[in-house]
Amino acid sequence: MSIPAELKYTREHEWLRCDGDTVVMGLSDHAQDALGDIVFVELPDVGRQVQVAEPCAVVESVKAVSDVYVPVAGEIVEVNTALETAPELVNSDPYGEGWLARISLADASQLNDLMDAEAYAGFISES
Amino acid sequence: MNDLHKTPLYDAHVALGGKMVPFAGSSMPVQYPAGVLAEYQAVRESGAGIFDICHMGQVRVSGEQALDLLQYLTSNDVAALADGQVQYSALLNDAGAFIDDITTYRISADAFYLCINAANRQKDVAHLLALSAEFNVDVVDESDDTALLAIQGQTAQSILQALVDIDLESIAYYRFACCRIGGYDAIISRTGYTGEDGFEIYLANGAAGGLWQSMQQAGATPCGLAVRDMLRTEMGYALYGHEISADVTPVEARLMWITKLDKGEFLGRAAVAQRRQAGPEKVLIGLKLAGRGVPREGYAVLAGSSKIGVVTSGAHSPLAGAGVALAYVSPECADRNDLAVEIRGKPIAAKRMKLPFIRSNVRR
Numbered sequence: 001m002s003i004p005a006e007l008k009y010t011r012e013h014e015w016l017r018c019d020g021d022t023v024v025m026g027l028s029d030h031a032q033d034a035l036g037d038i039v040f041v042e043l044p045d046v047g048r049q050v051q052v053a054e055p056c057a058v059v060e061s062v063k064a065v066s067d068v069y070v071p072v073a074g075e076i077v078e079v080n081t082a083l084e085t086a087p088e089l090v091n092s093d094p095y096g097e098g099w100l101a102r103i104s105l106a107d108a109s110q111l112n113d114l115m116d117a118e119a120y121a122g123f124i125s126e127s
Numbered sequence: 128m129n130d131l132h133k134t135p136l137y138d139a140h141v142a143l144g145g146k147m148v149p150f151a152g153s154s155m156p157v158q159y160p161a162g163v164l165a166e167y168q169a170v171r172e173s174g175a176g177i178f179d180i181c182h183m184g185q186v187r188v189s190g191e192q193a194l195d196l197l198q199y200l201t202s203n204d205v206a207a208l209a210d211g212q213v214q215y216s217a218l219l220n221d222a223g224a225f226i227d228d229i230t231t232y233r234i235s236a237d238a239f240y241l242c243i244n245a246a247n248r249q250k251d252v253a254h255l256l257a258l259s260a261e262f263n264v265d266v267v268d269e270s271d272d273t274a275l276l277a278i279q280g281q282t283a284q285s286i287l288q289a290l291v292d293i294d295l296e297s298i299a300y301y302r303f304a305c306c307r308i309g310g311y312d313a314i315i316s317r318t319g320y321t322g323e324d325g326f327e328i329y330l331a332n333g334a335a336g337g338l339w340q341s342m343q344q345a346g347a348t349p350c351g352l353a354v355r356d357m358l359r360t361e362m363g364y365a366l367y368g369h370e371i372s373a374d375v376t377p378v379e380a381r382l383m384w385i386t387k388l389d390k391g392e393f394l395g396r397a398a399v400a401q402r403r404q405a406g407p408e409k410v411l412i413g414l415k416l417a418g419r420g421v422p423r424e425g426y427a428v429l430a431g432s433s434k435i436g437v438v439t440s441g442a443h444s445p446l447a448g449a450g451v452a453l454a455y456v457s458p459e460c461a462d463r464n465d466l467a468v469e470i471r472g473k474p475i476a477a478k479r480m481k482l483p484f485i486r487s488n489v490r491r
Contacts, residue, residue: 037164
């Protein structure tokens with residue numbers, strides 16, 4: 001299971017990459033594997049203000065529907081529209097072309113509440 | 128997982144990375160690492176999928192009154208079968224409701240073979256044994272000694288032909304032949320649960336692993352329970368516990384085509400005739416979603432803002448390009464043009480469609 005060292009992770013299996021004063025988020029390799037083939041992704045509206053732990057997206061696979069939660073509070077400034085016609089990118093490239101949304105951070109200290117790669121690896125091996 | 132039955136292919140599934148789940152008392156693969164859509168493509172596009180269905184049951188019914196017993200206990204007309212022919216059928220109770228759906232194979236005038244659902248095996252066998260007491264017949268549950276594999280898709284025949292010593296081309300749809308595989312007796316029928324051309328192969332447990340490996344090496348793609356459910360839902364095929372159960376008769380389930388009221392007396396006949404006369408209170412329809420989402424079992428079917436039914440099976444259909452569902456709805460509402468399936472609190476517009484949702488490729 002791939003867990004890139006430079007990213008941060010949540011208990012709901014989302015990843016975050018810091019990019020200046022915005023963060024990019026997506027679903028981890030563990031999450032896409034558990035979900036199976038993804039057929040629909042419902043992304044939040046650009047401009048929406050979001051709070052931590054709020055459901056912001058929905059990922060639907062052949063076997064299940066899953067909510068995706070906001071890892072850090074802020075504003076949705078961009079979403080990956082490619083997923084509307086190619087939802088399978090979340091499976092094939094979860095950390096690259098399968099990214100979900102970009103958020104402009106309201107409070108950078110919230111990043112400290114997230115797990116680093118090593119902690120996330122420990123977290124999934126326990127669950 | 129310790130109490131679960133392992134089929135002869137258990138080790139093969141684990142070696143392939145199959146995700147094993149409990150299903151009707153057996154440990155079965157729900158999918159393999161390449162994913163459900165890759166398995167789907169193998170079956171529906173230009174390849175073939177192989178399915179481990181060893182968990183299903185087989186019952187041999189033989190003797191002077193084998194035909195009489197089956198004519199009484201099954202809904203379809205057993206007397207219409209020729210040697211080497213199969214029919215889809217049902218065991219009904221005296222309320223005309225489903226005990227199980229089955230396939231009936233006629234080997235000869237006094238030798239028949241039934242394929243029954245894994246989940247209903249004990250119930251079906253008990254039912255057959257109880258009613259066979261009054262007939263000159265032997266009923267033997269051969270499930271434990273019988274493996275069952277399926278190969279389905281465009282290349283199914285060419286792959287299987289290289290591995291068996293009978294001419295598969297001569298087996299027509301819903302016909303079967305007996306042969307030997309791996310030194311044991313086997314039955315091969317041109318039947319299946321996918322809507323593609325293909326075969327179901329009944330063989331000894333000891334021969335199953337070898338045939339599975341050979342088919343896989345010849346290019347067939349192992350397929351799990353998840354894709355099996357998608358494929359049969361696209362075809363509108365019933366699954367016991369969903370479209371058929373002890374709560375519905377063939378009238379509601381639209382299976383009157385396997386229920387031959389004119390064949391003579393059979394268990395459940397009067398009740399089915401009565402239900403048909405009175406009209407069903409609910410009817411099974413196919414629905415295709417107009418919006419995004421995957422309909423799933425238990426989701427409400429709406430007409431306008433009223434709930435008028437419930438989804439019994441649903442799937443994302445890659446070929447139909449939309450979610451498809453089988454649902455029971457009130458008959459008066461079945462043809463309304465304001466139907467919807469409620470998905471996570473939101474109504475998604477749906478249109479009634481004839482079944483199957485996609486083109487059937489079975490060989491006629």
